[in-house]
Amino acid sequence: MCGINGILSTNLDFKSKISVMNKLLKHRGPDDEGFVLINSKSGKFSQFSGNDSAQEIRLTYPIIDNISMENIDIVFGHRRLSIIDLSKNGHGPMGSADGKIWVTFNGEIYNYIELRDELIRYGYKFYTKTDTEVIINSFAHWGINCLNKFNGMWAFALWDSNTNSLYLCRDRFGIKPLYYTHTKDFFAFSSEIKPIVYLTGRSPEINSNKIPFYILNGNRLNTDDTYIKGIYSLPSSHYLVFKNDRSETIQYYEIPIRKIKNKSEDTLAEEIVSLLKDSIKLRFRSDVPVGTCLSGGFDSSSIVSLSSELISGKLSTFSAVWKESECDESRYIDIVNDRYGCIPNKVDPSADEFVKVFNRINYFQEIPSEGPGLYPQWFVMQEAKGKVKVLLDGQGGDELFGGYFLIGAYLRGLIKDRKYSMIAKEYKSFARYFRENGLHSFAGWLFPKQYGLLTRSMLSKKHNMINKHLWEQVGHGSIEESKKPPKSYGNFFSDLAFHFIRRQTLPALLHYEDRNSMAHSIESRVPFLDYRLVELGINLEPEHLTDRGLSRPLYRKALQPYLPYEVVGRKDKLGFPVPFTKWTRTLLKDYVMDTILNSKAGIYEYADMKQVTKNLEDHFSETKDFGWIIWRLLSLESILNMYKNYNFN
Numbered sequence: 311m312c313g314i315n316g317i318l319s320t321n322l323d324f325k326s327k328i329s330v331m332n333k334l335l336k337h338r339g340p341d342d343e344g345f346v347l348i349n350s351k352s353g354k355f356s357q358f359s360g361n362d363s364a365q366e367i368r369l370t371y372p373i374i375d376n377i378s379m380e381n382i383d384i385v386f387g388h389r390r391l392s393i394i395d396l397s398k399n400g401h402g403p404m405g406s407a408d409g410k411i412w413v414t415f416n417g418e419i420y421n422y423i424e425l426r427d428e429l430i431r432y433g434y435k436f437y438t439k440t441d442t443e444v445i446i447n448s449f450a451h452w453g454i455n456c457l458n459k460f461n462g463m464w465a466f467a468l469w470d471s472n473t474n475s476l477y478l479c480r481d482r483f484g485i486k487p488l489y490y491t492h493t494k495d496f497f498a499f500s501s502e503i504k505p506i507v508y509l510t511g512r513s514p515e516i517n518s519n520k521i522p523f524y525i526l527n528g529n530r531l532n533t534d535d536t537y538i539k540g541i542y543s544l545p546s547s548h549y550l551v552f553k554n555d556r557s558e559t560i561q562y563y564e565i566p567i568r569k570i571k572n573k574s575e576d577t578l579a580e581e582i583v584s585l586l587k588d589s590i591k592l593r594f595r596s597d598v599p600v601g602t603c604l605s606g607g608f609d610s611s612s613i614v615s616l617s618s619e620l621i622s623g624k625l626s627t628f629s630a631v632w633k634e635s636e637c638d639e640s641r642y643i644d645i646v647n648d649r650y651g652c653i654p655n656k657v658d659p660s661a662d663e664f665v666k667v668f669n670r671i672n673y674f675q676e677i678p679s680e681g682p683g684l685y686p687q688w689f690v691m692q693e694a695k696g697k698v699k700v701l702l703d704g705q706g707g708d709e710l711f712g713g714y715f716l717i718g719a720y721l722r723g724l725i726k727d728r729k730y731s732m733i734a735k736e737y738k739s740f741a742r743y744f745r746e747n748g749l750h751s752f753a754g755w756l757f758p759k760q761y762g763l764l765t766r767s768m769l770s771k772k773h774n775m776i777n778k779h780l781w782e783q784v785g786h787g788s789i790e791e792s793k794k795p796p797k798s799y800g801n802f803f804s805d806l807a808f809h810f811i812r813r814q815t816l817p818a819l820l821h822y823e824d825r826n827s828m829a830h831s832i833e834s835r836v837p838f839l840d841y842r843l844v845e846l847g848i849n850l851e852p853e854h855l856t857d858r859g860l861s862r863p864l865y866r867k868a869l870q871p872y873l874p875y876e877v878v879g880r881k882d883k884l885g886f887p888v889p890f891t892k893w894t895r896t897l898l899k900d901y902v903m904d905t906i907l908n909s910k911a912g913i914y915e916y917a918d919m920k921q922v923t924k925n926l927e928d929h930f931s932e933t934k935d936f937g938w939i940i941w942r943l944l945s946l947e948s949i950l951n952m953y954k955n956y957n958f959n
Contacts, residue, residue, distance in 0.1 A: 312402065313338030313828075314414040314488075315387035315505055316467050318476060318552070319496035324509060325379045331505035332360060332387040337674070338416070338501060338828045339389025342367060345374045346403045346412055348384040353471045355409055356382075359401070367398050384469060384476075386414040391831055393418065393699060396597050399438035406446050407435070410471045413449075415442045416501050417464035417486045418835070420592035425459060454479075454549060457562050461592065461840060465544075467499055476552040482563050483706075483811065483839050484546030485820055491541050497552055503676045506541050507956060514953050515539040519784050521916045522776045525942055528680025529818035534559075537677050537949070546817070563841075565808065567799055568849045578854065579868035581846060582711075583616075589840035590616050593702055601626035601698035603690060604652075606642030608713070608862070608869075608877065609704025613837060615872045617702065618650040626653045628694045628701065630686035633658065637887035645874050655697065657689040661893040665901055672948040674829040679822060679945050681938050682890035687826045695830040705819050706838035709810040710847030711865035712803065712855030771928070772939065774921045777914075799848060803855045807848050891937030895930055902926070906943050912950035913943055 313335030317325055332343050343360035344367075358374035359367045379385065388402035403414040419425070422441035425448060430436065434447045441462075448456035449468060454477060463485035468477040478499055480488045490499040491506050500506050507514050517539045523531050534542050544550055547563040570578065590613060594600055602617060604610045604627040617625055627647055632638040640656075647654045664685070671688055672679070694701055708714055795802075795809035810816055820836075827834035837843075854864035870878050894902050905911065907923060922943070928934035 312391055312416045313389035313501040314416050314465065314467060315498075315500045316414060316476075317385045317496055317498045317509065318383060319498075320383050321495050322379060324496045324498075325382070325385050327509050328385045328387045329360065329374060330508060331500065332389055334505045334508060335387075335389045335501055336362065337831055339391045340831050341392040342388075342390035342401060344371065344388045344390070344402050346386045346405065346414075347377070347379060347382040348386075348412065348469060348471075349382050350384055350471070350474055353409070355405065355412070357403075357405075363401075364398070367401055370398065371401070386412060386467065386469070388414045391699070391833060393596055393598055393833055394422075394441055395439040397438075400440045400442070402442060404438075404440070404442045404446065406450060407437070411446050411449060412469040412471075413442055413445055413466055415445060415464065415466040416488075417462060417466065417481065418595075418833070419444055419460050419462040419464065420595055421461040423595070454562070457549065461842075463835070463839075465501065474553060478544055478550040478552070480544045480546055480548060482547050482841050483820070483844070484817055485824070485836060485839060487821065487824060488544045489536065489541055490544060490550065492552075492557060493540070497555075497557070503536060503538060503541055504956075507538065507953070510540075513956055514541070516950065516953065518780060518916060521946070522780055522784050524678055524680070524946070525776060525917065525939070526772065528938075528942065529677065529821070530680075530814045532813045532817040538953070546812075565811070565845055565848050568845065570846075570849055571851065575854070575864060575867065578846075578850070578864060582843075582865060582868040583872070585840065585843045585846060586612065586837060587616050587619070589837040589843060590702065591620055592840070593835040593837050594620055596700050598699040599626070599697070600700040600702065601628055601655075601694060603627070603701055603703040604629045604643055604646060604654075605704070606639035606646065606877070607704070608865075608873075608880075609707030609838065611642070611646045611873055611877045612707070612869050613702050613704055614646055614650055614652065615869070618652075624651055624653050626655060626698055628655045628690045629657070630690050631656050631658055632887070632889065633660075634889040634892065637889050639887070642877055642880070645876050649874050655693050657686070657693045659686045659689045659888075661897040664893065664898060668944065669948050669952075670829075671826070672945055673952060675822065675825045675945075676949070677821070678942060678949045680818065680942060682888040682941050684822050684826060685888055685890070687822070688829075691827050691830040691832050691834075694832050698832070700833045700835060701827065702835050702837060703823060704838060705823055705836045706811075706816060706844070707865075709807055709816050710838055710844060711850075711862045712807070713861050714810065714815075771921060771925050771934070772936075775917050775925065775939070777916050777918055780916055801852050803852045804848055804850070807855070811844065811848070890941060891935055894937055894940050895932070899930065902940055902944070905947055906940070911947055912954065913947050916946075917943070 315328060315331040317328055319325055328345060342364065343362045345358040346355055348355045357371045358377060359371040360374060386403040390400065390402055392400060403412055405412045419441040422444040425444050426436060429447045429451060432451060436443055445466060448459060452459060457479055464481045465486035465488035466479050478488060478490060487501055488499065489503055489506060498506055498509055517535060517537050520537055534545050536543055548559050548561050550557055550559045602614050602625060604614055614625065614627060629643045631640045667688060671684055795805040797805055799805050799808060823834050850864060857863040866878055925936050929936040
């Protein structure tokens with residue numbers, strides 16, 4: 311896992327900033343740093359090390375300090391977190407043997423061994439044991455179509471001197487980040503936003519159009535624009551070609567539509583287990599220690615269970631536990647650790663550290679985050695640092711196998727798929743759901759568009775927080791349209807699963823995980839997002855994804871032989887539990903009031919202070935719970951201050 315930077319420019323002032331850009335990514339790669347300077351006209355290049363490079367690397371590549379960049383127009387930077395081939399041979403950026411192809415790479419190609427063997431049969435020679443060299447030779451052999459050969463997570467830039475073209479490439483599901491900008495003076499890219507902001511040399515302009523949706527829904531609107539105007543995120547499953555000062559973005563992959571009706575449940579269950587085992591096996595490829603996150607839930611417990619079959623020693627697990635019983639899942643964590651003989655590592659995050667840690671979380675996240683689940687995740691990653699360098703985590707399991715499809719979704723799915731006889735048969739379940747959850751929850755699932763219009767009325771304290779002028783500027787219709795799943799896979803649940811994977815939940819969760827893990831120089835790997843598993847999961851039939859409000863019936867059946875009954879049978883997974891609401895009414899109350907009720911706070915360019923004040927009064931009196939909204943306002947304020955007062959060097 312690494313960090314990458316690059317500048318294409320003839321302007322000396324901009325090119326000379328590459329060292330500081332690399333420094334800003336040190337947390338992503340503390341083990342080494344490197345640079346390559348290229349003259350696109352002659353093809354000549356020079357390689358360099360940096361101040362954080364080991365002595366043996368400095369002896370091979372001189373330090374870049376005080377190097378003239380007069381006759382070059384392409385600069386690549388690389389920060390290395392050494393995971394595979396720990397020798398100096400893994401130094402990046404890396405070039406082909408003839409110097410025609412250069413790559414700066416962040417990620418892992420898990421099937422690099424199989425691809426390496428295949429390329430050797432085609433006559434290619436390898437001088438390292440890295441997956442980076444596999445990317446180079448794969449591109450030389452298959453061209454840009456090599457992307458569909460890779461099983462992994464990646465964000466890399468590749469310069470091809472044969473065609474004078476730059477390629478920016480991102481993995482199928484956007485596990486690894488990649489940002490870029492194009493001005494009259496330069497084209498630049500980076501693993502993070504701050505290096506590009508530093509390169510521009512000025513305080514950035516906030517993209518205010520994203521903020522109303524964020525305050526109400528978090529980052530559930532996945533687009534290629536960012537919170538900073540002029541800086542863009544390369545979409546997942548896409549590559550960008552930059553040539554002759556023009557760029558084109560092209561999609562190379564989409565989740566295929568497949569019919570699996572002829573397969574029995576037993577066959578599908580076996581296929582799920584087989585693919586998940588192989589995915590985990592591939593993600594254990596590492597020359598450094600590997601551990602797993604363990605929340606006590608279905609997905610992380612499945613990874614621990616199947617991992618225990620693949621390793622000879624004891625597996626280290628990392629978990630957050632709580633003193634507050636309503637949030638604590640220690641019972642399930644302990645059951646799994648005991649069952650598989652793991653080495654448990656637990657953290658107990660508290661409110662005492664919140665003020666100190668919160669701004670650091672936001673600094674590394676670079677965007678306002680939507681909820682307090684990031685807080686315990688930060689401490690889990692901090693605990694892992696120094697014990698392992700790689701962590702497996704369960705992101706994607708809910709999206710693939712119906713983890714979100716409870717009774718409300720079940721009813722809407724039956725309506726959308728016109729299964730009226732099933733609705734009549736299940737009317738008692740729906741009546742019970744209505745009684746237990748009330749009109750708002752019921753209407754929100756059945757009539758989401760109409761419910762959205764209702765909740766934007768004067769009755770809605772939540773929507774009235776948004777600055778009215780900003781609401782008018784953004785437009786309500788476009789926000790509602792962005793929430794609609796496509797109609798591609800033949801049933802509502804598969805379409806909704808696609809929506810979760812591509813647009814709604816997964817992109818934000820992957821962003822949070824990448825930033826929290828890399829802040830502590832930890833590589834996070836997500837076995838559920840092996841593309842083979844995704845292609846199976848999204849094509850499952852509705853009855854495989856939900857059964858009368860029971861989530862993930864097929865997945866439960868598949869993993870039942872491998873998990874303790876207490877875990878596989880549980881229906882009460884809490885989902886990122888944090889006692890944040892309680893904290894805001896007690897230990898953090900003064901901090902919340904001082905930050906949010908400050909009339910000079912930057913959030914009031916986007917929010918209505920009068921309505922926010924009323925909502926806080928309701929929150930503190932415990933008549934309403936605005937805990938998540940408070941987190942968002944605090945996070946937004948922190949991010950606005952960071953960019954307003956930026957000093958990224």
